[in-house]
Structures are given as structure tokens and as C-alpha cells.
Amino acid sequence: MLRLTEVKLPLDHPEEAIKAAILKKLHLAPDDLIGYSIFKRSYDAxxxxxxxxVYIxxxxxxxxxxxxxxxKKDPHVMVTPDLRYRPVAQAPSQLPSRPIVIGMxxxxxxxxLLLAQMGFRPIILERGKRVRDRTADTFAFWRKRDELNLESNVQFGEGxxxxxSDGKLxxxxxxxxxxxxxxxxxxVNAGASPEILYVNKPHIGTFKLVGIVQSIRARIEALGGExxxxxxxxxxxxxxxxxxxVILDSGEQMDSQHVILAVGHSARDTFEMLFDRGVYIEAKPFSIGFRVEHPQTLIDRCRFGDYAGHRLLGAAxxxxxxxxxxxxxxxxxxxxPGGLVVAAASEPGRVVTNGMSQYSRNERNANSxxxxxxxxxxxxxxALAGMALQRQLESRAFELGGGTYEAPGQLVGDFLADRPSTALGSVKPSYEPGVRLGDLSQSLPDYAIAAIREALPAFDKQINGFAMNDAVLTGVETRTSSPIRIKRRDDYQSLNxxxxxxxxxxxxxxxxxxxxGIDGIKVAEAVALSILQTVPQPV
Ligand SMILES: Cc1cc2nc3c(=O)[nH]c(=O)nc-3n(C[C@H](O)[C@H](O)[C@H](O)COP(=O)(O)OP(=O)(O)OC[C@H]3O[C@@H](n4cnc5c(N)ncnc54)[C@H](O)[C@@H]3O)c2cc1C
Structure with missing residues (x-):
């Protein structure tokens, strides 16, 4: 198999053009081409x-x-690399102990999944609910039908x-x-569209993710996992x-000498517990700011000109x-693109934003x-001071939003002019339970407000209209990544x-x-190899 890179064709090329491009590039007669597949497709806009x-x-x-x-001198022709995954271990028939995974x-x-595929029958412990029940709880909170459920929300639960999310991959x-x-x-085995294997920036979208997560759960269970x-x-x-x-909230104690800690960036109570138990943790950088919403048509027009809306380009x-x-x-x-700003709180009396899209990305606003x-x-x-800062900013946002989980918001024009917003313009914010307009300069440290005020007009030079008056800022975005690192050694075990x-x-x-997901595979391999070392070898 040969791999050809940088094969460029017009956006609206007919399917046969790919074959023609291969024949031309390799100076081949049609009969000499047995077949081809697309490894990657991106666009140059x-x-x-x-x-x-642009194809590979x-x-x-x-x-x-x-x-x-x-x-051999052409950098765009090579042997197709072998990307098949090969498991590093196979569990013995008598498993000395079952590994525990915290977090699904x-x-x-x-x-x-990897541990189950290698035969290690993992036990996965998840604080939240099954994805369908979790979806119902999350939507009920967004639509003001129910209180925030502290164990079943955007951060916690299956998946x-x-x-x-947008499911960007x-x-x-x-x-x-x-x-x-x-x-x-x-x-893809679990139901995602095969296109995620070859489009350059694949995404799955929220509703599809729900089905995929259920299907992966079924596969883990079928392989002996729990x-x-x-x-x-x-x-x-x-x-x-x-x-x-580990000890569960029910008081149940579960023994294992192999515990994978995959609790996500919002498990603040778990971070505190680990710190108290002496597990080595250090503070790490993260980012804070706001969500901004613009009409998606503005972004499409700016990025794709007359091609805006083309089926192969999607929302820009x-x-x-x-x-x-x-x-x-x-x-x-x-x-x-074409998404929604979502309420991503997991603690009472705190407001934090994030973004999601469906596969179609056809909501009216772009957000980031x-x-x-x-x-x-x-x-x-x-070590946990970054987490304390996140909490402080999220509590402030809750207050500015009126204490009802509405988020504080401001029009970009007003934010730049340093005056509170009192009425929306042409952009309707998508955040549920709702946006309360006011003055966002109170919501973040001064250095962050000054930096965002300087950046928005600079972004407008790259995307004409980015600093438009009516674009809406919604606060606050604090969970861009974890505020801590739980350091590990080369063998993936905690430092201490x-x-x-x-x-x-x-x-x-x-x-x-x-x-x-990649990190999950790495630690699964490390755990499998470590368990194998404890198995007595036949003499
Ligand atoms: C709204 C939103 C949109 C996003 N959009 C994208 C996107 O489009 N593309 C992208 O790449 N990333 C996106 N992200 C980020 C992405 O979701 C995370 O990077 C990713 O989920 C991290 O995976 P994880 O398994 O490490 O942690 P998490 O996904 O946070 O999972 C941790 C799990 O552990 C559980 N848990 C926590 N503490 C305990 C405990 N003590 N006991 C038992 N279980 C526990 C939690 O309930 C949770 O299910 C988005 C995030 C959000 C919130």
C-alpha cells in the first residue's frame, strides 16, 4: 500500500477526479490501480x-x-504506515486482582475498555448516573424544571x-x-460515523455521543468488566x-492495588481528599474568561466567502x-460552530459556562x-489554590447572575466601552437557564478584563465583526483545564x-x-503490565 499526501482538488470536484489525480501523480495506467481509500480530508480556505x-x-x-x-525522492509518496493497535498484554486465566477505574x-x-479487551475485568466506579438519566437531570436543570443535581450534571455521570459537548475529536x-x-x-465501532476517521477536524455532537457511550459500556460489560x-x-x-x-460514599470498601484515577477536572472534593491523604499534587496553569456568541453566518462568511454553507465545509x-x-x-x-452555551456547574451557588453542539451544528450562534x-x-x-480561585470566580458569577443560576452577560460593545448592558441587540444568547445583563468587569481579575478588552478588537482584524456591538459575552469560563497536576512517574504511577x-x-x-482517551489507553497498558508482574511465572 502506498500513501500519497497533499493531493489537492477543487471543492466541488467529481468523485472520479480522485482516481484521475492518483493516475496522474503516479503516471499509472488505469488497470494498474487496484483501489484507494481516503485517509484524511481537509480543506485549504x-x-x-x-x-x-486536500487529501491523504x-x-x-x-x-x-x-x-x-x-x-523515493518525493516526500508525498511513501509506504502506508501500519496503525493497527496491538494489545501489550493478555490477562492470565487466574486474575490475581481486578483493577479499579474511578470515573467513566x-x-x-x-x-x-482496553483493560476489558485484554481480559483484566476492570471495575469502573462512577459517581453519576447512566447517561440517559443524567441527560434528563441536566436538561431539567437547564430548563429550570429542577435544582442543580450535584452528582448528575454536565460534569458528572456516564461519559x-x-x-x-461539540464532541470535537x-x-x-x-x-x-x-x-x-x-x-x-x-x-466508530460504537456507532460514530466512519467519517471521523478521515475528516481533518472530526466531531460527533451531543446526542450521538449519548448512544456511543451506552454502546461502549455494553462492550466493557460483555468482556467481563463491571x-x-x-x-x-x-x-x-x-x-x-x-x-x-477505595471506600465508596455508601461506606463499602473495595480492595485493589491497581487504581486508575480518571476523575476529571471538576472532582474538587476528590482532589481535597487526595491532598489530605498525602498524594503528591501541584498547582498548574489554566485559563479564565467568558463565552462569546456571534451569528454563525458572520463566521461562515468571513472564513468561506461565497462558499459559506457548502456541505463539505459545514459551519466554520x-x-x-x-x-x-x-x-x-x-x-x-x-x-x-452552530452550537449552544451551556450551564456547566457542579457545585451549589456557582455559575460556570462551556459550549456544545449537535452533529448538524445548525444552531444560529457560533460560540467559543x-x-x-x-x-x-x-x-x-x-497546591489547591487554583481550585479556590475557580470557586471564588464561579461564586461571583452566581451573584452577578442574580443567584438563580442565570449567568451574567454583557454585549461586546458595552464591555469595550466599560458600561453595563441593559438590553440585548441582534444576537440572542443561547445559555439556559438564562442570561442576566450587567457589567462583567466585576467578574474576573482586572488583568484578565484588561487583556480581553485589548484582544477583542485585535480579533476583529482577523474576523471582521468579531467585536460587533451586539455579540454577547457570558461569564464565567473557569474550567478550561485542571487547576492541578497529580504528578506521576514514567510508569504512570503517582509520584509517591x-x-x-x-x-x-x-x-x-x-x-x-x-x-x-489516549491517556486512558496508556494507563490501561501500564496497569496490565504491572498486574502481570505480580503473577507467579511457571518454573
Ligand atoms: C460542556 C463541555 C464541552 C466540551 N467540549 C469538548 C469538545 O468538543 N471536544 C473535546 O475534546 N473536549 C471537550 N470538552 C472537554 C472534555 O469533555 C474533557 O477534556 C474530557 O471529558 C476529560 O475526560 P476525563 O475522562 O479525563 O474526565 P471527565 O470527562 O471529567 O470524567 C471524569 C468522570 O469521573 C467521575 N468522577 C469524578 N469524581 C469521582 C469520584 N470521586 N468517584 C467516582 N467517579 C468520579 C465524574 O462523574 C466523571 O464522569 C468539553 C467539556 C465540557 C464540560
Missing amino acids: RKKDDITL LDVETTQDKRLLQRC GPCGMFAG GAGTF YSQVRDPKHYGRKVLEEL IRFQSRVEDIQIENGRVQG DYKLVHHCQNGRSVYSFCMC AIVVGITPDDYPGH TAGLYPAGEGAGYAGGILSA
Whole structure:
């Protein structure tokens, strides 16, 4: 199999054009081409009047060897790499003990799936509910039919934080072993569209994710794994620097010397418990800011010109960054084309925003977080000080929103002019339970407000209209990533607690669905190999 990269074709090319491009590139006769498949498809929209599709193609010919020899100086022709995943271990028939996975977000789910596939029959403990029940609780809170459920919300429950999301599936983590491919393939096996394997920036969308999560749960169970919902790990037993088991909120004690900690960035009570038990934790940087909403048509027009709305391009996204005079950087984060701003609180009396989309991305607004990077220098002194700052900002947002879980909001024009907003303009905010207009300058530290005020007009130079008067800011965005890192050694075990495997976003080792899944695979492998070492070998 040969791989051809940088194969460029016009946006509206007919299907046969791909075959023609292969024949031309390789100087092949039609009979010599056995078949081809698309490995990746992206677009180049730098010239809005000439948007092109860019393919990576895997090609089978009758003369692969000869072509490779002939094209050996061409960087765009190579042997197709083998990306198949090969398990590192197989459990013995007599398992010495079953590993425990805390958390059924993408990290815990993939750790659990991999362990189950290798025969290690993991037990997954999840504080929240099954995804369908969790969806009902979350929507009831958003629509003001019910109070915030502290164990069943956007952060907690089957599928983890990424379930009510845009389901973007790309990441910039180094992935030399191609674990990301394994994650995508398992998502397709569980019902995701096969296009996620080849489009450049794949996404799944909220409702589809729900079905996929259920299907992965069924596969883990079919392979001998066990998933226990409404089972919050409240304590961890450590003896002589080695984990011995966990204690649930019900008081039940479960023994295991292999515990994967995949609790996500919002398990603040769990972080406090781990800190009290002496597990090594340090503060890490994260970002704070607001969600901004614009008409999606404005973004599409600016990015795609006359091609706006083209079926292969979909709703346009953007990625923006501005380095400010005060030394801060402001950037767009978790952009959700054609999506909704969502209430992502998991603690009482606190308001925090995030964004999600359906697969169709056809809501009227584009949203993204506009955030300022902050570091432990901004919250010195204690490993959990970043978490305390998040809590303080979220409580302030709750107050500014009127104490009913409505979020404080302001029009961009008013925010830039430093005057409170009193009425909406053309952009209707999507956040439920609702937005209370006012003055957002009270909601974040002064340095962050100054940085965002400087960045918005700079972003307007890249996307004409970004600083439009009527665009709506909704506050606050504080959970861009974990405020802590639970440091681990090269063998993925905690720096000072053997048998504890901190993983995923909460431990500071992932920043999204894909990277959390990849990290889940890494720790599952480490746990499997460690368990095998405890099995007596035949003499
Ligand atoms: C609204 C929203 C939209 C997002 N959109 C995207 C996106 O489009 N693309 C993307 O890549 N990322 C997105 N993210 C981020 C992404 O969801 C996270 O990076 C990812 O889910 C992290 O995975 P994780 O498994 O490490 O943690 P989580 O997904 O947070 O999962 C942790 C799980 O552990 C459980 N848990 C916590 N404490 C305990 C305990 N003590 N006992 C038992 N269980 C416990 C929680 O209930 C939770 O289910 C979004 C996040 C949110 C909130």
C-alpha cells in the first residue's frame, strides 16, 4: 500500500477526479490501480475564492515496489504506515486482582475498555448516573424544571464532561503509537460515523455521543468488566506508600492495588481528599474568561466567502490568539460552530459556562471561550489554590447572575466601552437557564478584563465583526483545564503512591476527549503490565 499526501482538488470536484489525480501523480495506467481509500480530508480556505480540498490517500497498485523506487525522492509518496493497535498484554486465566477505574469519562471509559479487551475485568466506579438519566437531570436543570443535581450534571455521570459537548475529536498531543486512531476506531465501532476517521477536524455532537457511550459500556460489560453508577469514591486507602483500595460514599470498601484515577477536572472534593491523604499534587496553569456568541453566518462568511454553507465545509470554526501588552495571552478555546452555551456547574451557588453542539451544528450562534492564560504565580501558596480561585470566580458569577443560576452577560460593545448592558441587540444568547445583563468587569481579575478588552478588537482584524456591538459575552469560563497536576512517574504511577495511576484531564494529562482517551489507553497498558508482574511465572 502506498500513501500519497497533499493531493489537492477543487471543492466541488467529481468523485472520479480522485482516481484521475492518483493516475496522474503516479503516471499509472488505469488497470494498474487496484483501489484507494481516503485517509484524511481537509480543506485549504486561505484563498476564499479558491477553496481546495486536500487529501491523504492510501493507494493499492500492481506495482507498489517499482513506484516506491521511482518516487523515493518525493516526500508525498511513501509506504502506508501500519496503525493497527496491538494489545501489550493478555490477562492470565487466574486474575490475581481486578483493577479499579474511578470515573467513566473518556479517560476512564477507554482505560476500562482496553483493560476489558485484554481480559483484566476492570471495575469502573462512577459517581453519576447512566447517561440517559443524567441527560434528563441536566436538561431539567437547564430548563429550570429542577435544582442543580450535584452528582448528575454536565460534569458528572456516564461519559464524563465530554458528553454534552461539540464532541470535537482532535488534539495536539504527541501520539507516536497512534493511540488516537484506536480511540477513533472504537468510537466508530460504537456507532460514530466512519467519517471521523478521515475528516481533518472530526466531531460527533451531543446526542450521538449519548448512544456511543451506552454502546461502549455494553462492550466493557460483555468482556467481563463491571460498571457501578452512583458510586462516588470518597476515600482511598494507602499503606506504606501503596494504594490498597477505595471506600465508596455508601461506606463499602473495595480492595485493589491497581487504581486508575480518571476523575476529571471538576472532582474538587476528590482532589481535597487526595491532598489530605498525602498524594503528591501541584498547582498548574489554566485559563479564565467568558463565552462569546456571534451569528454563525458572520463566521461562515468571513472564513468561506461565497462558499459559506457548502456541505463539505459545514459551519466554520476559528482559532484566535492575541499577546497583550500586560504580558498575558488571550485565545479562543473550545469553539463550537452552530452550537449552544451551556450551564456547566457542579457545585451549589456557582455559575460556570462551556459550549456544545449537535452533529448538524445548525444552531444560529457560533460560540467559543475567550480566555486568558493564568499560572500558579497568580494563585501562589497552596497546591489547591487554583481550585479556590475557580470557586471564588464561579461564586461571583452566581451573584452577578442574580443567584438563580442565570449567568451574567454583557454585549461586546458595552464591555469595550466599560458600561453595563441593559438590553440585548441582534444576537440572542443561547445559555439556559438564562442570561442576566450587567457589567462583567466585576467578574474576573482586572488583568484578565484588561487583556480581553485589548484582544477583542485585535480579533476583529482577523474576523471582521468579531467585536460587533451586539455579540454577547457570558461569564464565567473557569474550567478550561485542571487547576492541578497529580504528578506521576514514567510508569504512570503517582509520584509517591504506588498503584495509583492519575490519568486524564483531572490529573493534568489531557485537555479534551481524544487526549483523555489516549491517556486512558496508556494507563490501561501500564496497569496490565504491572498486574502481570505480580503473577507467579511457571518454573
Ligand atoms: C460542556 C463541555 C464541552 C466540551 N467540549 C469538548 C469538545 O468538543 N471536544 C473535546 O475534546 N473536549 C471537550 N470538552 C472537554 C472534555 O469533555 C474533557 O477534556 C474530557 O471529558 C476529560 O475526560 P476525563 O475522562 O479525563 O474526565 P471527565 O470527562 O471529567 O470524567 C471524569 C468522570 O469521573 C467521575 N468522577 C469524578 N469524581 C469521582 C469520584 N470521586 N468517584 C467516582 N467517579 C468520579 C465524574 O462523574 C466523571 O464522569 C468539553 C467539556 C465540557 C464540560
